[in-house]
Amino acid sequence: MRRWLADAETVLGNHSDRLNAINIFPVADGDTGTNLYHTVRAAATAAADAEGTDVGEVLAAAGQAAMEEAWGNSGTLFAVFLDAFAASLRGHARVSGPLLAAALHRAQIRAWSALSEPVAGTMLSVLEAAADGAARARHDDAPEAGADSNQALAATLDAAVEAAVGAVVDTEAQLGVLARAHVVDAGGVGFLLVLGALRNAVLGNGLGEDVLEGLHGYRIDDPHIHGAQPAAEGVEVMCTLTLTPLDAAGLRQKLDEIGDSVIMSPVGAFDDGAGECRWRVHVHVPDPEAALTLIGTFGTPERIAFTELHAADPTDAGVGDGSTRAV
Template sequence: MHAKIASNAAAMRRWLADAETALANHSDRLNAINIFPVADGDTGTNLYHTVRAASTAAASTEGTDLGLLLGAAGQAAMEEAWGNSGTLFAVFLDAFAASLAGHTRLSAPLLARALHRAQIRAWSALSEPVGGTMLSVLEAAAEGAAAAVSAEAHEDSNLALAAALDGAVEAALGAVVETEAQLGVLTSARVVDAGGVGLLLVLAALRTTVLGEGIPEDTLETLHGFRVQDPHIHAAQPEALGVEIMCTIQLSPLDAAVLRQRLDEIGESVIMSPVGAFDDEAGLCRWRVHVHVVDPDAAVSLIRQIGEPERVAFTELRSQGPGTSTEDSAGQITEGSRRGH
């Protein structure tokens, strides 16, 4: 039996703080192996900044309702998401929170349900979901937790929660290892997926918080490309071309579907996910939009044909690019320092 079980709101705040620390400690190695979908070497940086936004929001949110607490963290992550990997983490956390509404402690069935919901949301957020990425790792974690729950006679016990967390993290670790064989670019470089490792660190932080046991450092170093002495593999890849655009926009479900279709026609890595609740009276919902394009001006013009975007951010998809130009909701251009994927 695990010596420590902590599953209340205070524990969830510690989870996100622990995840922030883990990503800060490992961001350089995540950047080093970041070669998919573009080799711009900043997955670790982007995940760290996005998780930090979630952790900061959780720390300032009072109350014991896990859904409200993590929901606030998920919304903050969605609004402040950096890059492809950060956006997918925000989608994960926002969906994870929705399954915990009205509950004051995490249980095995709730964990399995939350991971399953997050899996569905993450896969549906992408126009062209690809296996061998964060998506595969999240799917494996959901299946690992569900299998552990179905094997436990007392689903709501601390023992069942420990088993579900163990099952989720162990399955996620196995899925990370498998990413190397699932994507040709990873196979050629002999490296695992950076985003997948990042999500594994987040899930391991949850197990550390609840059970007091994470993933041993020597286990992480068995992942191809993840040892400190390994080279920065992304630097040997062809330079990424194009610009990443991110924004928030209020749209009806129909207009959101139209925007997704049009972005699919001109760009890649399209992610669209709702931010907050649907406004029944107005028939609108806020959406977080992410896309990689060659012509950013044409893309923004297309977006503005559908609605008025806010917090528009442009990032060149290259390892050593200039700072980000960010356009606020009033249409002003300000200089930033954020980078892409």
Template sequence: MKRWLGKAETALGNHSDRLNAINIFPVADGDTGTNLYLTVRAATRALQESRPEDTVQNDVGAVLATAGQAAMEQARGNSGTLFSVFLCAAAEPLSGHTRLTATLLAAALNRAQIRAWSALSDPVPGTMLSVMEAAARAAAAVDAAQNGNDSNQALGMVLDAAVGAALDAVIRTEAQLDALQAAHVVDAGGVGMLLILDCLRSAVLGGELQNELLDGLHGYDVQDPHIHADLPDDDGVEVMCTVSLSPLDAATLRQRLDELGDSVILSQVDRSPDPEGRYRWRVHAHVLDSGPALEMIRTLGQPTDVSVSELAMPRDPDPLVADAQRLEAQSLDARGLEARSLDG
């Protein structure tokens, strides 16, 4: 798990500029690559900094749960929030197990994709959700054919099938969303999820990343322009926070945020409630004005870790910025230095 997330951090750092360039859905704000990178980095740092007493070191699920909670608390944007939901959910079937098997991986991928779909108020096919689902379905089909085989060979077959299905799903995203079809690109979050899954395959099987997976993906050639920069600016802001709520209040919050905006994601951070029966929830929404949204949230609970960012972000396709991001990511494994915070 640690090797997987370390590889994913480096890969997303290397590819963040291209992911940003084709990020046009749900808004063309050009930050999917940066958001995924920073969210995975939070998960990786949590494992690097954890002490033996903080988590059961030989429990695959416990290690992944530690990473998932850190990712959830520091998630960035739609893509980062959905990936943190994916991590937290994937950890649950793995809890108490010291080794990953084909059956456990299939169960983890299935739990993760279901939870990610349910976290969004209005989930849309043709996004990273579709890629998660395709990978999970392929993994389940291969595992079912193995009749409980828990060998490393069976695990490798499941991983190969999941990555292959994820690639096919990424290619299909272009035809599933009008905005992507008009711009002739695939979904940025879907590509990011494909990279993450290939990093898992690489970490488990000990092989190299399959860089040829990205060959021919529409919009992903390094010679292509920053497609998002030519699209109209989106009005409004992205609001993110963490708030402790009862399940009933969480349902109320989701309904009210749906009325104020869109891209609403509510995901439970903690597995257990506090003494008052409240859970911590990570909240994400796109709204026209942060004031009414935050005021409404405060009627239900006290938000923390609040961030508000303009959806119409400054767009600078300067290749020097991209080079700096790639160099930073490439230095992580070699030098172990603290990475600078990316500003997109």
């Protein structure tokens, strides 16, 4: 699992420019690759530093680091995925086919519920397809191999990746803005790269270049498609704060009234005594100061970051655009 996240960091670093180039939803600000890279890097660093052989504990440390350091929509959704993925693996020193399927299922439910207005044709659809593919594979294993065998794990991984590839292709037809631009969803491709890194770490067989070359808009010689889209407006606000579930629901409702792309998810487990938890909050708003004032009525925000929702210069370095200001 440590090797998986390290591989994912490398792959996303190599592909950040192309992911940025096709990032036009939910806003055409060309930063999906950058956001995923920085978020996965935080997870990989935490996993490398985590001690022990409990897979769930190592990934929980990585997931919480990703939640605290998440960049953008795509990074926040990846962090939600990883945090939930880890929960199904606690107490295990080895990942099996059934455990992988259960972890993907839990993660896709959590990711869909994290958004106030989840949309098909995005990373969510690719995660859901991967979870469905893994669940089907679990029942197709040869009886003599056993559900906990390496053969079953390989079959589950292959089925998840194959389903994810199909879902990425399908994103183009699921969202009008993607269909008009003849391009697949950047977040969906990013998650596919993460799954490919997982298969490569476990089986030594990642995504083939032919798979990526076949995705509309993703060839290295394709233009930066986001540059031809209407300019994005507003500011992305991200922070972490401690809330009860009731207060979290109230804050989500208020953020839905003043902005969009609202994502809220707990970081780790709830405090059984106080009934509170740290929450990662993400929203797009026209006025960031008003959003922070609103958030401040529910608690004290920490790890605050603002990002202007404008397209990055395609000539800038893909993984270091410096557009996020942390406070």
